[in-house]
Amino acid sequence: MNSKPVSGPHVLTVRRVDAxxxxxxxxxxxxxxxxxxxxGLPAFYLTVTTVAAALLVEAVCLNxxxxxxxxxxxxxxxxxxxxxxxxxxxxxxxxWIGVLGSVIAIILGKQVYGxxxxxxxxxxxxxxxxxxxxxxxxxxxxxxxxxxxxxISLADSFGITFxxxxxxxxxxxxxxxxxxxxGFSQNQxxxxxxxxxxGFLAFIGWERGSLGETSSLLILLGGIWxxxxxxxxxxxxxxxxxxxxxxxxxxxxxxxxxxxxxxxxLNSGALMLVAxxxxxxxxxxxxxxxxxxxxxxxxGTLIFxxxxxxxxxxxxxxxxxxxxxxxxxxxxxxxxxxxxxxxxGKPIEIQNP
Amino acid sequence: MRLLEFLENPRLRGGIxxxxxxxxTSGKPIETGLPIPKKLYIPVQQHVxxxxxxxxxxxxxxxxxxxxxxxxGTISAPVHAPSSGTIADVVDxxxxxxxxxxxxxxxxxxxxxxxxxxxxxxxxxxxxxxxEICLRVGAAGVVGMGGAVFPSSVKLxxxxxxxxxxxxxxxGECEPYLTCDDRxxxxxxRDVVGGIRLMLRGMGxxxxxxxxxxxxxxxxxxxxxxxxxxxNITIQQVPTRYPMGWDRQMLRYLTGWEIPADGRxxxxxxxxxxxxxxYAVYRAVCQSQPLISRIxxxxxxxxGKQMNVEVLxxxxxxxxxxxxxxxxxxxxRLVMGGxxxxxxxxxxxxxxxxxxxxxxxxxxxxxxxxxVKPCIRCSSCITACPAGLLPLEMASRIRANKLDAAVDLGxxxxxxxxxxxxxxxxxxxxxxxxxxxxxxxxxRQQIQHKSEQTKRLAEDRQNRMERIRLENEAEARRVMEAxxxxxxxxxxxxxxxxxxxxxxxxxxxxx
Numbered sequence: 001m002n003s004k005p006v007s008g009p010h011v012l013t014v015r016r017v018d019a020x021x022x023x024x025x026x027x028x029x030x031x032x033x034x035x036x037x038x039x040g041l042p043a044f045y046l047t048v049t050t051v052a053a054a055l056l057v058e059a060v061c062l063n064x065x066x067x068x069x070x071x072x073x074x075x076x077x078x079x080x081x082x083x084x085x086x087x088x089x090x091x092x093x094x095x096w097i098g099v100l101g102s103v104i105a106i107i108l109g110k111q112v113y114g115x116x117x118x119x120x121x122x123x124x125x126x127x128x129x130x131x132x133x134x135x136x137x138x139x140x141x142x143x144x145x146x147x148x149x150x151x152i153s154l155a156d157s158f159g160i161t162f163x164x165x166x167x168x169x170x171x172x173x174x175x176x177x178x179x180x181x182x183g184f185s186q187n188q189x190x191x192x193x194x195x196x197x198x199g200f201l202a203f204i205g206w207e208r209g210s211l212g213e214t215s216s217l218l219i220l221l222g223g224i225w226x227x228x229x230x231x232x233x234x235x236x237x238x239x240x241x242x243x244x245x246x247x248x249x250x251x252x253x254x255x256x257x258x259x260x261x262x263x264x265x266l267n268s269g270a271l272m273l274v275a276x277x278x279x280x281x282x283x284x285x286x287x288x289x290x291x292x293x294x295x296x297x298x299x300g301t302l303i304f305x306x307x308x309x310x311x312x313x314x315x316x317x318x319x320x321x322x323x324x325x326x327x328x329x330x331x332x333x334x335x336x337x338x339x340x341x342x343x344x345g346k347p348i349e350i351q352n353p
Numbered sequence: 354m355r356l357l358e359f360l361e362n363p364r365l366r367g368g369i370x371x372x373x374x375x376x377x378t379s380g381k382p383i384e385t386g387l388p389i390p391k392k393l394y395i396p397v398q399q400h401v402x403x404x405x406x407x408x409x410x411x412x413x414x415x416x417x418x419x420x421x422x423x424x425x426g427t428i429s430a431p432v433h434a435p436s437s438g439t440i441a442d443v444v445d446x447x448x449x450x451x452x453x454x455x456x457x458x459x460x461x462x463x464x465x466x467x468x469x470x471x472x473x474x475x476x477x478x479x480x481x482x483x484x485e486i487c488l489r490v491g492a493a494g495v496v497g498m499g500g501a502v503f504p505s506s507v508k509l510x511x512x513x514x515x516x517x518x519x520x521x522x523x524x525g526e527c528e529p530y531l532t533c534d535d536r537x538x539x540x541x542x543r544d545v546v547g548g549i550r551l552m553l554r555g556m557g558x559x560x561x562x563x564x565x566x567x568x569x570x571x572x573x574x575x576x577x578x579x580x581x582x583x584x585n586i587t588i589q590q591v592p593t594r595y596p597m598g599w600d601r602q603m604l605r606y607l608t609g610w611e612i613p614a615d616g617r618x619x620x621x622x623x624x625x626x627x628x629x630x631x632y633a634v635y636r637a638v639c640q641s642q643p644l645i646s647r648i649x650x651x652x653x654x655x656x657g658k659q660m661n662v663e664v665l666x667x668x669x670x671x672x673x674x675x676x677x678x679x680x681x682x683x684x685x686r687l688v689m690g691g692x693x694x695x696x697x698x699x700x701x702x703x704x705x706x707x708x709x710x711x712x713x714x715x716x717x718x719x720x721x722x723x724x725v726k727p728c729i730r731c732s733s734c735i736t737a738c739p740a741g742l743l744p745l746e747m748a749s750r751i752r753a754n755k756l757d758a759a760v761d762l763g764x765x766x767x768x769x770x771x772x773x774x775x776x777x778x779x780x781x782x783x784x785x786x787x788x789x790x791x792x793x794x795x796x797r798q799q800i801q802h803k804s805e806q807t808k809r810l811a812e813d814r815q816n817r818m819e820r821i822r823l824e825n826e827a828e829a830r831r832v833m834e835a836x837x838x839x840x841x842x843x844x845x846x847x848x849x850x851x852x853x854x855x856x857x858x859x860x861x862x863x864x
Contacts, residue, residue, distance in 0.1 A: 338614065339766065350613055
């Protein structure tokens, strides 16, 4: 028997950080798998490289920090970050884009703040935005759908990821949102631009896009599974999606030729990923349900504003980073009411029932 | 609007679902066959308030139920002999507390006869005067049996003075492993209801509400049957959700009322008693038996025969553990009370006291705590907190030694229920932080109080010295002045004398 002073509780839950991370990774895997099927081996190579780089960088940082590497590395947060970075990349991006993404995410996004739980910004979104503004060409080369083992040879696919020169001309195009943005600048109307848009194909994910963001359906299913598992709360995704739905419906009703329909807005894998997996990141989002609703609504509104009037076709990354910056403020003002007190901290008045 | 109201004041906030481990003991009848131990160790302080003062001497013979130490002051409770025998000693003996610091303890060498002292049984207990009920409850040494051990008679008399309209009987028993209240209600429901009726009469309250967690259907049925014909006692099932047995949580769930943070239940006309206390009140008033035994849940992985057992106060826990076939080598932690809020004891050679609702002999597996990881701000602790606090923020302030910032976040409203530590996926010992901070704040307060005291004394001394100096000076001045005055007077007299002389001379000349 020990005589060290211990405090209750003497029993604990079986929920662990690594189990949470593992479940989130599992929830993402269908979408990633689908991306690999859709875009072939280069997508697979890119995913593996990005995740491996994330793990390596994490290990180096932990080593520099002077802590034992394994217990921290095995918590799964680096794998998750790497996977999220990979999912937001164009599927045929060269290997160094993935590695750079992981380096930015892990070092600048997480470890410089002090590691897990300390970062202000979502590491994956930080990496995405940094890459997007630094390497706009590589980050917007959206390859056509070319399913696994059908399009290109094994050697070629290796070359796409790891080689120097592989011309992507002719097999790339724009994403739906990108095409709409460019079309508007050429004074085209929506009905022309969306003539070959198939909502259903976009929903299941059979379209151009980022590696793991094409399939709204699979990401949505993964997110719903996470809610059912109790890993994330429904408030956050719902407030993101509801705010976009509301705004787009309003503007679509005003002018259906210049504003995308709510269906096109919502039917986007990137939005689903943000709503269910990025906005719900514990570390960088508010702590209270009300704070989460404010955060989610803010994200949704910013995404709509950037998509509609901003310079970029997709605004999820920027929206998340901006809201991340506001999170400490939200947490400062939105607190739960303490038992027996009003919100301002004063004890409640005695009411004789 | 209703929805907003509900979000702001939900009937049930926070809380956690624990692995109850209650089935280990809830189906077995209360064991009453524990042999009378050779020696009983009865601490004179088993309650909140002042310790009782022994009225027996070493060598005295005592009968079962005889007064050993009488209560001291308004908030205190007496202790009685749990069995007949001889007073062997009055010594300082380790208390059932994590520190195991010794406290004054009366040791009885039992004679095995278990002979009761003579007592008069009240014929019509439900017609006694309310004051009389309070007196009898107080004299029997009844204290809160849920673990708070506040003297019950004080609560009852307070109730009489404060116009109490509702008595809440807390039969939540939300702690994992514990089933002593469950079994008590299943087997002795009529006595419990009798106790509740006495309490109602003792306080002059109109009605009683009993809250029972819905994982105890047998107890619920037994209680319903027992108070079927009594109109002013209602029984409600409450959700199984720790800490349902937190009195304020129970009150809010049953009535929707909330106690102000700086107030007590009596402020809103409510008194909350534990169901075990009701039973003790019944025994005290109807059977004239003081509180000398209690039902203890003995459970945990290291216990061979988990059970509820009726134990005489003062029995050493090691004897109870032996009776329940505990494998001593497997005990990794010995806990008195529930697994969430109970105290870890350093060894088992300490007596069972009035507060001992359970003895848990937990194995290494039961208490397995993986490594502490960094906080990932998952806010599980915020969701789980029944008091509406921000445990993760408070802990980070305390870690940075900003205790005042933690107080601003509501540290003083923490009830140490342990929900936050329980749910934390990073296994951060949050409650330990809060207990540390509370202790530290208390210490600082003491130090500040002391330094203020010292400062005041020093100032007093300075003032005194100054006053003395001034007085001395004044005295010296007075003496000087007096001397000067005398000197002046003398001079004046001289001068007058010389003046008078020439005058006289002139006069003489004139004559």
